[in-house]
Amino acid sequence: MKKYIIDFKVLENKKLNDQNTILVLQSDEKLPEILAGQFVEVLVEDSPSTFLRRPFSVHNVDFHENTLSLFIKIAGIGSKKLTNIEVGENLNLIFPLGNGFSIPNEGSALLIGGGCGIGPLLFLAKCLMENNVEPHIILGGRSKEDIFEVHEYSKYGTVHITTDDGSLGEKGFVTKHTIIDDPDIKFDIIYTCGPEIMMKAVAKMAKSKGIECEVSLENTMACGIGACLCCVTETIDGNKCVCTEGPVFNINDLKWQI
């Protein structure tokens, strides 16, 4: 897919709390095709300590309005600067980057997200729904303060919630939610994004049930376009770049001990 470098205008900076924000960005130009699971590299200007671009997965896209949104959790100086950006300012993006999730043609899908890993799952649920796949989405967190945007996710699928302290939804870990073993639903594929420990638990659960599973990996990136080889992950075919051959991988291709 052809990549572009485009200036976007900040249309909205939706602060969810002091750690998380959703930026809605608009382009003057018509947006090219973007796949669920792909990411962008954002330029954070005027700071020597945020020297490199920052990768963020695409949270949602509206091709009619030419808007693209990013779910940003503060992880360092760069993301912190972005969460404080004002409406009307410009952001320079390189996109669309990476491979994207595979989308089946029918059936049911289970999407499991934790932390800022829920970011890419909104656009994924939307694409699944448009492709006649029924999405069930599990959002996990430590407590109800970690669960965001339930109404948005509900537009594209059935939302289920788990929290460690039981303050919202079922108490416990995402892999223990009762929907997973609901005898009335047969999941054809499981997607997950979030902390590695969570993704590994999901991968293990998927494997034990013999269900296809795709994970979206994070990695330290410098270029985002396959030019520097800084972002590799170990696969059964050797080291692969997360930015071009990922960020989405089938768990069967990874060398995870699960």
Place this chain on the structure above:
Amino acid sequence: MADLKIKINQLEFKNPVLTASGTFGYGLEFDDFFDVNLLGGILVKATTNAKREGNPYPRMAETASGMLNAVGLQNKGVDYFVNEIYPLIKGYQTNVIANVSGSTIEDYIVVAEKMNELENIPAIELNISCPNVKQGGMAFGTSCASAQEVTKAIRKVYSKTLIVKLSPNVTNIAEIAKAVESEGADSVSLINTLLGMAINAETRKPILSTVTGGLSGPAIKPIALRMVWQVSKAVNIPIIGLGGIMNATDAIEFFLAGATAIQIGTANFIDPTVSLKVVNGINEYLDRHKFASINDIIGKLEVKN
């Protein structure tokens, strides 16, 4: 429109702006963004004799005005390069230069011999300065004797333009430059990355899997400039300067210090089109200062006695 053409040995470059090895892939990764044929040349990523998986993750750490990398020469080996990559890049209308690396002199020789056969690779850059591999690499570039030995061996088997890429991790870079010049190097490029490290205080662990890595970006520019200046006083062969160049002004500083051409590395990650902007910016500078040619500013730093 000033004349931007330069020559290194017999090889002509349409302009003095090249991209640095390991930061520009094979050029193909940048085709979406601009016509890379407008550059003076492309240094493609390192090629070794055998396939190399490179170092484990994490391989990168961002630092103040720069970054550390520990890629470790990941590549699929010279035969893969010849059979699979070369056909994709041989049509470029710019100088495509191979970066040749190895763990032993024999390795360097095999790769150089195979590169010599490729019609559209008019030059090689001998990488004796990679800080990220256990054997060879920088070890060849940190003593005059070993730098001389590897240059001599390659000069015997390689008949086209031979550039030797120098390591800044030495006490006296001018001595190393003289040593490789005496063995027939046509040009030296400098600098490769500076050995550095980064620590996560919270976890009390190093950030890179290899503990140490190579520092690049604007943080190293003053050192690179100083070294280009010192080497330009010591040798007669043309110098290719690099290290932290982010824009045309940075590039001009390198020409004034004595570089005939420059390379752009880390800056490509922040703006993939930066190299083309540097070409245009150099031209604009020359016009504004009424210089007819880039050759009019090379080594023209005005120093009081």
